Amino acid sequence: MEEYALIMRHEDGQKIASPEQMQIWMKQTMDWIGSIAAQNKFVSGTGLSFAGAKVVRPHHVVTDGPFGEIKETIGGFIIVKADSVEEAAEFAKGCPVLQGEGNSMEVRKIAKNDGAH
Amino acid sequence: MRLTHINVFAFVEQQQLIPNLFRTEYRKIVSVLCKRFGFDQVEIAEDIAGDTFLTAWQTWPYKGVPPNPTAWLYNVAKNKAKNYLQRNTVFESKVSVELKITSPDSYETEIDLSPQNINDSQLQMMFAICHPCISPEAQIGLSLRILCGFGIEEIANAFLTSKETINKRLFRAKKKLREEKIKIEFPGISEIDERLSPVLTTIYLLFNEGYYSVSQNKTIRQELCFEAMRLCTMLTENKNTNRPQVNALLALMYFHASRFEARLSKDGELILYDEQDTSLWNTDLISKGGYFLNYAATGNQISKYHLQATIAYWNTQKADTKEKWENILQLYNHLLQLEYSPIAALNRTYALSKVNGKQNAIIEAEKLRLINNHFYFMLLGELYTGIDNKEAKSNFKEAFSLAKTQAEKQTIKKKIDKL
Numbered sequence: 001m002e003e004y005a006l007i008m009r010h011e012d013g014q015k016i017a018s019p020e021q022m023q024i025w026m027k028q029t030m031d032w033i034g035s036i037a038a039q040n041k042f043v044s045g046t047g048l049s050f051a052g053a054k055v056v057r058p059h060h061v062v063t064d065g066p067f068g069e070i071k072e073t074i075g076g077f078i079i080v081k082a083d084s085v086e087e088a089a090e091f092a093k094g095c096p097v098l099q100g101e102g103n104s105m106e107v108r109k110i111a112k113n114d115g116a117h
Numbered sequence: 118m119r120l121t122h123i124n125v126f127a128f129v130e131q132q133q134l135i136p137n138l139f140r141t142e143y144r145k146i147v148s149v150l151c152k153r154f155g156f157d158q159v160e161i162a163e164d165i166a167g168d169t170f171l172t173a174w175q176t177w178p179y180k181g182v183p184p185n186p187t188a189w190l191y192n193v194a195k196n197k198a199k200n201y202l203q204r205n206t207v208f209e210s211k212v213s214v215e216l217k218i219t220s221p222d223s224y225e226t227e228i229d230l231s232p233q234n235i236n237d238s239q240l241q242m243m244f245a246i247c248h249p250c251i252s253p254e255a256q257i258g259l260s261l262r263i264l265c266g267f268g269i270e271e272i273a274n275a276f277l278t279s280k281e282t283i284n285k286r287l288f289r290a291k292k293k294l295r296e297e298k299i300k301i302e303f304p305g306i307s308e309i310d311e312r313l314s315p316v317l318t319t320i321y322l323l324f325n326e327g328y329y330s331v332s333q334n335k336t337i338r339q340e341l342c343f344e345a346m347r348l349c350t351m352l353t354e355n356k357n358t359n360r361p362q363v364n365a366l367l368a369l370m371y372f373h374a375s376r377f378e379a380r381l382s383k384d385g386e387l388i389l390y391d392e393q394d395t396s397l398w399n400t401d402l403i404s405k406g407g408y409f410l411n412y413a414a415t416g417n418q419i420s421k422y423h424l425q426a427t428i429a430y431w432n433t434q435k436a437d438t439k440e441k442w443e444n445i446l447q448l449y450n451h452l453l454q455l456e457y458s459p460i461a462a463l464n465r466t467y468a469l470s471k472v473n474g475k476q477n478a479i480i481e482a483e484k485l486r487l488i489n490n491h492f493y494f495m496l497l498g499e500l501y502t503g504i505d506n507k508e509a510k511s512n513f514k515e516a517f518s519l520a521k522t523q524a525e526k527q528t529i530k531k532k533i534d535k536l
Contacts, residue, residue: 027447031469034450038462039484042454 003043003110004088007077008095010103011070012050028096036080036091045078071102085109135177138186139170140344143266146194148238149230151263152301153198156245156294163263165201169194191230198228239264240355241301243348247316250297255290256319257326262287265323265344275326275341309357316352317366317422320345324370339377346370353409365413365422371406372429375399387524395435403433424452428464442471459487463496475500491519491529498532510536 013022036042050073053065066073075097082088085107092105143166150162172193173186183189246259254276261267261275269287273280304312327341349367352358379397380388410426428448431441449465462485470478479500487493494516501509510533517529 027443030447030450034446034453034465035481035484037450037453037457038465038481039486040457040462042457 001081001083003079003112004082004085005077005079005106005108005110006088006092006095007106007108008075008097008103009068009072009106010075010097010100012073012075014050025096032094032096033078035094036078041081041091043079043081045076047076048074050075071100072104079110134182134186135170135174138173138190139266142187142190143167143170144239144242144264145235146190147263148242148301149228149235150194150198152234152238152241153228156299156301159263159291159294161201165194165197168197195228195230236351236355237303238301239351240358241303243316243352244304244312245294245299245301247319248294248297248299249315250299251290251293253315253318253322255286255293256315257322258283258286259290260319260323260348261341261344264348303357306357310360310362313352313358313360313363317349317362320349321366321370321422323348324373328373338381342370342374342377346374353412361413361416361418362420362422363413364409365420365426368406368408368410368413369422369426369429371402371409372426372433375402375406375433387528389528390432398433398435406430406433419451421452421455424448424455428452437471439472442468446472459485459490460492463487463490463492467496467499470500475504479504489519491516491521491525494519495529495532502536506536 013025017025033042033045048066050066053067055063055065055067057063068074080088080091082091088107088109092107095105097103098105146166146169147159147162150165151159154162169190173190177183243260243264246263247256251259258272258276261272262269267275269280269283273283276283324342324345327338327345346367349363349370352363353367375398376390376393378399379393379395380390382388406426407430410430413423413426428445431445431448434441446465446468449461449468453461453465463482466478466482466485469481479497482493482497482500485493494512498509498513498516501512503509513529513533513536517526517533520526520529
């Protein structure tokens with residue numbers, strides 16, 4: 001069994017939704033993670049705050065972050081166990097950030113002793 | 118004539134008194150002596166403690182119960198220990214002259230049975246026994262024997278195995294602890310949380326041994342649960358071990374224990390949560406659980422015991438509200454991230470059915486694929502009931518064939534008959 005990162009790319013929810021709507025999304029996210037954990041496939045994960053982010057470039061150039069297009073910003077990730085990238089993608093389908101048009105989930109295998117990392 | 122009657126009553130009273138004292142004092146005597154002698158002489162400490170109670174058993178019916186039975190026991194134990202140490206010293210001084218010179222301490226025969234030393238020794242003993250170098254089963258076995266004063270037969274009954282198996286298990290565990298030179302001492306402050314973890318696991322397993330035991334004997338089961346709670350209470354009474362997770366575990370056990378009367382029938386048959394007579398839930402124990410849960414809510418660490426205790430708290434709430442089930446669902450979501458267990462996965466799915474409906478929960482349940490677990494099929498049976506009764510029946514039948522005990526089979530049979 002391999003480990004995959006499911007990376008959430010989406011708009012900052014706080015800018016477009018009410019606290020009540022945020023609450024609902026939070027619950028849905030927890031249910032999504034709970035469902036994966038109930039299958040004993042959850043490894044770890046965290047959300048990332050949109051506030052107080054910086055982007056650092058060569059020559060000590062620091063600008064306010066986060067990085068990337070509005071809807072392609074990384075909002076968090078979880079790491080899951082899966083037999084294949086297809087199974088991992090199946091888990092990603094359930095993530096509530098996909099309710100937002102333009103948002104996406106990126107599925108990446110965790111590199112472990114593959115010689116390239 | 119009258120005198121005989123009084124003696125009979127006194128005898129009956131003693132029959133209760135000595136076992137009760139044995140439960141609470143045996144471990145104290147063993148712990149103090151074992152700490153004094155070193156863990157390599159644990160058997161001698163057990164012998165002296167056992168002997169002390171035998172002396173009480175032989176003397177009290179004739180001479181009457183002493184005014185302070187506990188002090189009497191300590192005194193007898195102290196004298197027996199001193200005799201042992203003196204005999205040992207004489208032996209050592211005759212046989213090995215060097216020993217006499219190198220260890221002047223061996224002449225020190227004082228046994229410290231002050232409340233402070235008794236408490237410390239018991240807790241230190243707990244840390245020694247729940248050492249990660251021996252298996253969890255061995256830790257529970259030794260805890261039952263040394264900390265709870267259980268007989269080999271009682272332990273064998275609790276584990277549903279033979280006395281020989283238990284004897285072997287305990288022998289090997291003690292040997293291992295001796296080989297590893299485990300000391301009877303407190304872990305350093307910085308190690309406390311780490312070392313507490315197996316201690317709490319053992320206490321909770323001990324509790325579960327009683328709570329979920331396949332043994333039909335209600336008294337033994339209750340006794341196991343109360344012993345676990347007693348050990349945990351001791352940890353809350355010492356300032357170094359009175360940590361939030363310890364209080365959370367104690368709260369969890371109080372909440373569970375509050376349903377003890379309601380969840381077992383007179384014959385020890387399991388009564389499911391939904392079918393329990395809620396008037397039998399012990400409100401006194403529930404409020405004690407609340408007290409310790411409140412106490413657990415310090416610091417910023419949320420242990421699995423915090424989550425389980427909070428789930429158990431919601432389960433003491435009789436009203437079947439949306440709020441209750443939403444909270445339980447979120448708690449299980451969180452718990453499963455900390456530590457997966459099939460039973461938590463199944464309970465989460467049940468909570469999900471209460472929040473999002475059966476259809477949704479069936480989809481989630483089928484992902485669990487716990488195909489060797491009869492609770493899995495019971496859950497599916499439950500979820501399909503009223504939606505697809507044919508499917509429900511076939512799941513219950515699967516559960517029936519996988520169930521391990523007669524009591525469980527009976528419970529499932531009732532479900533099938535109802536459909």
